[in-house]
Amino acid sequence: MNNNGVGQQKQYTAALYMRLSRDDGIGESASIGTQREMLRSYAQKHGFIIFDEYVDDGCSGTNFDRPAWKRMIADIERHKINLVLTKDLSRLGRDYITAGQYTELYFPAHGVRCIAVNDGYDSAGPYTDLVPFKNVMNEWYARDISQKIRGALHTKMEAGAFIGNYAPYGYRKDPQDHNRLLPDSVSAPVVKRIFRMAADGRRPSEIAEALDQQGTPPPSVYRALRLSQQMPPDFSKRGWSPSTICKMLHNVVYLGHMVQGKTTKLSFKSTVVLQNAPENRVLVRSTHEPLVPQRVFDLVQKHTVSRRPAAQGTFVNLFSGLAKCADCGRNLSSSGTGQKGKKGLVCSGYKLYGRKTCSSHFIRYTVLCQAVLRDLRVQLNLSSTQRQQVLHDMQQNIPKAISDSEQQEIADLQTRQRKLKQILRQLYEDHVSGLLSDSRFQDLLASFGKEQRALTAQLSVLRPRTAASKSQIADIHWLETFCRVPELTQDLLFAFIKRIDVGQAVCIQGGRAYRRQHITIVYAFSKPEK
Known part of the structure; x- marks a missing residue:
């Protein structure tokens, strides 16, 4: 039996977890290189197989939204790791509640042993009672550092010193x-x-x-x-x-x-x-x-x-997030009509940047309300059999949450994106200081710039989908309540409509001039045949 009271027969596959934030200082004792050397030596001495290294460099310990940490948890879920090896418990985190949940609940539930070398902590050993107190002290340290930084910044502000990252324009x-x-x-x-x-x-x-x-x-x-x-x-x-x-x-x-x-x-x-x-x-x-x-x-x-116009009460746009510009896809934004108390919707691109971006796509708010309400009443005029089919279609069309693999891919792409930003900044510094020739600088800039554009394109495709709950579409009684359509509400609109595309109005000249405007309503269901 070894000193930790753990049987010699069990083979451990270890994750070496390292973290360093600005709050921890930049001394050699806390550096990533020192942590890596310590953990590798410890693993070799005790015969642990190293599965992978997980490094969160520059990440705060006050939250657990860290790329390498999330990757390690994903590997634990896949049963690839049964040992987490770290320098001390503060490397895991400085939020004592969440850190305690991992060491006291999550790791034991997944059969994962945890060792903090400098703290002398081994979850497989008998002496683990002081761990909660260590987690509290680690959080206290982070809280104390935060208060000191806030105090120093406030003193600077009171002295008139500018503390922002970027100077104001001008x-x-x-x-x-x-x-x-x-x-x-x-x-x-x-x-x-x-x-x-x-x-x-x-x-x-x-x-x-x-x-x-x-x-x-x-x-x-x-x-x-x-x-x-x-x-x-x-x-x-x-x-x-x-x-x-x-x-x-x-x-x-x-x-x-x-x-x-x-x-x-x-x-x-x-x-x-x-x-x-x-x-x-x-x-x-x-x-x-x-x-x-x-x-x-x-x-x-x-x-x-x-x-500045006088306040005219609170206006609530029921179509916020649903009404879109049919040409550029931006949301429609509320706007005055020039007539007291009346509102309209316009393309937000036009509202912000003018005609160089898009046309107005203006539509009176009351006109859109009347058109949508009229069409909803037609679409929801259903027999009992049709209502059952519509309810089934809506439940089937609820989007699924993003998968673990997609989430991990997004995290990896975002990490690489941040790294590329640092690389490009260093390239400019090296070029200015004369360490890089003009031709070499241009070649590297083009190469990394191309990768950066590709990453941006990938992230736009892998944007997390919003997960809806099937409890939102409860039963046939819920549907029957809405089918009466007494008036428009946001619950009604978001339950049955995916989006509303509003086209640019066209003036038709004739015996009497009038506006023609195309509105496309995309429903969350297909109306069954009678």
Whole structure:
């Protein structure tokens, strides 16, 4: 019998799990290389067969949404592994509740032994009572680090130091002090021109159209060009939008003031981001050079307020997510009709970018409601036999959840995509520093760029499908309730309709001019023959 009280006969197939995050420091004792050497040596000494290595480099331990961890769990589910070998329990994770569920419940239920070398922990041994306390201490460490980082960032914000990843459009980070903003020689004049046009009474949509006509790249494209980053996937179609102009016209950063702390995370273990109320944000005045005088800024605000329509109650678009543009496939978005209290729907591409992207596809909201309700009543005028057939069809057409293999493939593609981004950034740095010749740089850039485009195409095909529950379509009584169709509701629309394609209206001239517009309703069932 060995020191751990485990029989010599059983053969163990080990997964070597390694993790390192920025919170853990970058010392040699915690490096991936050191972890790998330690675990390989331990496995060899104890006669364990190494199945694979699972490395989450740069991943936080406060959540378990990590590529290598999920791949290891998938291999456990396939019964390829019966031993998890790691440096210490904090490598598994710093969320003591989830870490405890794995060590106390999941691993034993799947016949997996777990060894944390530095902690002296072996799930096959008798001394495992202190593990929950170690998990609590590991989470406390992460919580303490999070509080210290938040405190340091808040102190910087109160001192007027800029802590964002990217400088606002019109500014750049000071090369000598990245917490200080300097006017950008290229984009600062654009900001000044935007405010001048707004002060002259021009609307955001007119300003956006003027900038597009001049060939001025919008902020996202300009940032990618200036920082040699990967271009947005649809950068050739991107232009200035009225919403971008509106945000800039209300941003006091152009007065030389710094407003930060606009959002906060729900918890150090959560990815949920909450908006802070304006009074809870950190405002520090005169931290950098202004681009716009106060009088011009105030004049722009007055123009904006005078154009803002009065609130007319809450409008709920029942067709949100269902009504699509028949030409470009984008969602239809609500829009005013120019008549008080009346709403219409337009192509969201047209609404954001204008005619260069798509035509309006405008349809009155009431007209669409009447057309859909009328057709639904025809489609749901069913006999009892037909209702049984429709119910069966709808249950059969519910999409299945994405498979484990597809989920793993998506995770692997996303990991490779992040790695390619790092590689491309390093290529630019090596080229600028003279380590790569122009020809070699261009060859590598073309090669990795081609792979990156292929990955993007694969991910778009493998996008997870939404899994519906069959409990949503309960029984024939549920169907009979809807078949009466007294009025349109979102439950009714989403139960029976997959999508509604709205075409561009055509004006027909004749004795009396009128509009003709084609609407295609794609149902979740086929109406049976009587």
